[in-house]
Amino acid sequence: MMDFEILIHNVFKEQDDYHLDYANASTKISALYVFYHYLNADVSRLDEVWDALVATLSDDSFVIKSVLRSNNIDDAVDFNSYLKLDDFNSLTEEELCERIKGIAKQVGAVVYHDLKVAGQTLVSKYDELQVKLAENTAFVIRIVCPFILPIEQKIHIQQIVSEIKVTNTNVMFEIIFGDDLEEEVSDVESPKEYVPSGSLGLINNSICYFGEEESFVTIVSAKSLKQLFLQYSTRGLFASNLRFYITNKKIDGKIVNTIQNEPENFCYFNNGIIVTCDNYELVDGRIRLSNFSIVNGGQTTNLIGRTSFDKDFGVICKVIKNKYDDTNERIQFLSKVAEASNMQKPINAKDLIANKPEQRLLKIQFAEAGMFLKVKRGEKIDKSVYPEAYMNASNDEVAQLLYSYVFQAPGTSKNGKSSLIGNEKTYNLIFKNSYSSDFFKSMQIIKVAYADWQKKINKSEPHSSVKYGLSRHANYMTAALIGFYLKVIINSNVRNEVFGMKFADFNNKNLHLKSILKVNDIGTISLIKHDVFPQITKSTFFGLFDYLFEHVLIVGYQRFKKSFPTYAFSHFCKSDSYYYDFVLAYAKHLITSQQTANELLREMSFFNTDAIADVAPKDEPEDLSAEGLEEELKAYRTRVSEESGKTVKSFEVFKNMQIAYIVKYFPADYVSLSEKCNFTDEQISLYGDDVIAIVKKYIKIEDFE
Structure with a gap:
């Protein structure tokens, strides 16, 4: 053990x-x-x-x-x-x-x-x-x-x-x-590609061959499949199955019922299993398999393996024999079989987007850059192939980093990861843009560097300090800040606009500011200079993180605490509005003051500050008001609850569905709150004025033209 x-x-x-x-x-x-x-x-x-x-x-x-x-x-x-x-x-x-x-x-x-x-x-x-x-x-x-x-x-x-x-x-x-x-642990540290040898019993010896290599479809014994599960379920049997066994109580119950009460109907009700192997022999009513794995049918195999039954029955089984001698061709072929067979039955939203072309292309782009990208549940990194920490990524985490660096929404990135993939508009913005491979590599290296720096802070800072507490939550806000500075440096449109703004212009209501920042400019380059990747060490970016915290993030947080004294570090880092209201003004001051700008550029010496990416905002910028409105309504609801000493729960102030109605209809009076947003008379009496005041901040002038 x-x-x-x-x-x-x-x-x-x-x-x-x-x-x-x-x-x-x-x-x-x-x-x-x-x-x-x-x-x-x-x-x-x-x-x-x-x-x-x-x-x-x-x-x-x-x-x-x-x-x-x-x-x-x-x-x-x-x-x-x-x-x-x-x-x-x-x-x-x-x-x-x-x-x-x-x-x-x-x-x-x-x-x-x-x-x-x-x-x-x-x-x-x-x-x-x-x-x-x-x-x-x-x-x-x-x-x-x-x-x-x-x-x-x-x-x-x-x-x-x-x-x-x-x-x-x-x-x-x-x-x-x-x-x-x-x-x-083994699936990551020392993954098994297959089971070296094993066998399945045939029922009726009925076989239908296909392909020059003589792959075939047959019916195998459920009891022999159960025995295979008992022997090898944790030793490579499902090594090539992209999703492994995904629990689904309702479906599992129906399969178990068929196993125990209607075994004669199992082949009618179940799609069976797909096995890939390097070779096989048919001997005495059994299939002897070499270097094999179940690539589809993990749920079927698990439930047969875990369910008690007396009467044997048949299970449809497709055996696909590898047709290539070359190792790389063999791996590619078996991977295609595994992916294609699993694509036929997506299970949840993450599985569904994994089958989209942009996700497959993104996975290929990461692989060509020497990194592993997890896009499906059940996929495990092979650390013998990808030994460095920065080589490990998942598509939802990449979405969080892109939405922070490129699209300047660190709060949503941290607090709404599922919405980045589940919301079609946001998904398209993030994943249907093009990014350079070096940009992805840069993001991953900085991600790991921040984690290493945070470990140092854990050991060097008192746990009561602001720096310690903020560092545990501000990873995406730090990424957004780095993205902001690179935008200002390499995008003249952003630079001219930002430099012309006053301190008071930096706030969550400034939709023009959001529109000029929310463009894919830095994503087309490498964050880090291409030729300095080999020079990067574990502590390369520690000085930059220290500098950003000292001059921007801690200062912004302290200003935030004056407005929201009962809020914690997590509240501060989970809202885009706080990034715009309390952080960006100090960030702008840092880059426009000659002394601090020179200090900042020294800390960013490894970054690609000589690049040019003059991307302008769209003529018709996206309506970003709904996103900020939802955040502020949720923050208001939380604040009311906390000020009541939690005697009033957040959901009692108003529910998520009511927030959705507010974001949709932008109510301007009590009637709209009642008829369109389902507010009760008591809610209107207690919170109506505040809600209407919040909504008014997000209604643009052109809405009335």
């Missing part, structure tokens, strides 16, 4: 000693799981591990240890808990299920803000995810067990846990063990 203690030390050794030295065993295991399962082992995102953790002081079993957005299921939130071996051994199966069901009660308390049961920390972590409750919102309760069971016992326990039912049918349960955690 993998030594998790050593692995944890190696992964987090450069992290703040405060976290590692005082973390207990359950917290360390939880951190390891979050790092590999959710963050694809991206070392530049280590802070996100600790931000996701809760109950770090408790080492008890069945305590929620982390809360995150699911990366397996649409509109789902994962609540991950922990179970010690001693506690597991002391419980009957019935007691185990009851203890797990008890976690569901705590999740309910979190969702409905019952602080007495859930606690403030857990509720706050959940609130930070900004979950929009709907009929299909799902909650996954997962138990992480850092020990290994005999395979048959493990499968049995996993099955009974998955069948736990509570009143809310959208609550799902899962339990994983040490070998599953080992697989999460």
Whole structure:
């Protein structure tokens, strides 16, 4: 078994000693799981591990240890808990299920803000995810067990846990063990391309061949597929499956019902599996496979492997034999098979956009630049191929960086990651633009550099200091600042406009400022000078980060605190309006003062400041008012709640749907609030004047012409 203690030390050794030295065993295991399962082992995102953790002081079993957005299921939130071996051994199966069901009660308390049961920390972590409750919102309760069971016992326990039912049918349960955690790690650190050898039983020996290499379609025995799963499920069986097994409670239930109650109909109801291999033999009613992997049918295989059944039945199986001798051609062919077969059944919005041409081209562009880009769930980086930290990226994270650097919206980037991909208008703006490969490489290098700098701040700054607190949240705001300065330097249109503005002109209501900044100018060049990439070291950009914090970000934050004394660092960094209201005026002053401009340029000596990219804003600039209005309404709602001492919840001020109506209709009076935005008389009495005043700031003059 993998030594998790050593692995944890190696992964987090450069992290703040405060976290590692005082973390207990359950917290360390939880951190390891979050790092590999959710963050694809991206070392530049280590802070996100600790931000996701809760109950770090408790080492008890069945305590929620982390809360995150699911990366397996649409509109789902994962609540991950922990179970010690001693506690597991002391419980009957019935007691185990009851203890797990008890976690569901705590999740309910979190969702409905019952602080007495859930606690403030857990509720706050959940609130930070900004979950929009709907009929299909799902909650996954997962138990992480850092020990290994005999395979048959493990499968049995996993099955009974998955069948736990509570009143809310959208609550799902899962339990994983040490070998599953080992697989999460191995998929990144030493991935297996295939299973060296194995076999499947044939039913009726019926085979339909296709292709010169004699690939074929047949019917295989479910029991033989189950045996293959038990032997190799964590040892390369799904190495080429781009999405692996994505839990879907409703679909899973139907498949299990067919397995147990209608096995004779399985081939009618199920698409079966696709296996790729280097070679095969047909011997005595069995298929002997060499160097093989299941590239499609992970859900089918998992459910057959995890479900008890007595009667054998047939499963449709397509066996595709590799047709190339050259290693590169072989890998490319098998990758195409895996991608094409998985493209046929996209599961969620992220999978759907992964199949778009611009995503495939972006992945190719990253690969040609020597970097890995994750565009589908289930994809894992191979660190033996991409060993450097900057080589690890995901398309949603790239969207966040682009929206910060190029389009100057760091708050939305940090707080609305899903909207960058889910909103068609924003998606098109980000991904249907062209960017240089060196720009992407620059973004990735600076991303990792910021993470390294933040680790230094963790160790060198008092944890009570503004610099320490702000550094933990201001990564996208820092990226936006660097982008702003490069725009001013290389784009004469931006420079002339910005230099002509007064201090008071830098605010969130200035749509003209937003329109001149929100153009793809710097994305067409390299942020970092091409010829200096080899000279970059771990600390190359530390001086720049220190300078930006000292002269701009901390100053802007202190001004922000005078207006919003109860707000925290996270509030400041999650809003574009605060970037425009409190940061950019100081940023402009820095670049227009000769002394500080010279100092800034020295700190930016590695950047491509000699480039020219005179991109002008469109004649008809985008209406950016709705984006800022939504942010300010949410900020107002939060402020009302906090000023009431949380006796009034944010959603009680007005709901997200009401905000959507306000953004759509721009109500100017009580009648509009009532009839178009569904405000109650009480809401109008309490908040109507404030809402109308906020809306008026975003109505442009030409709306009345």
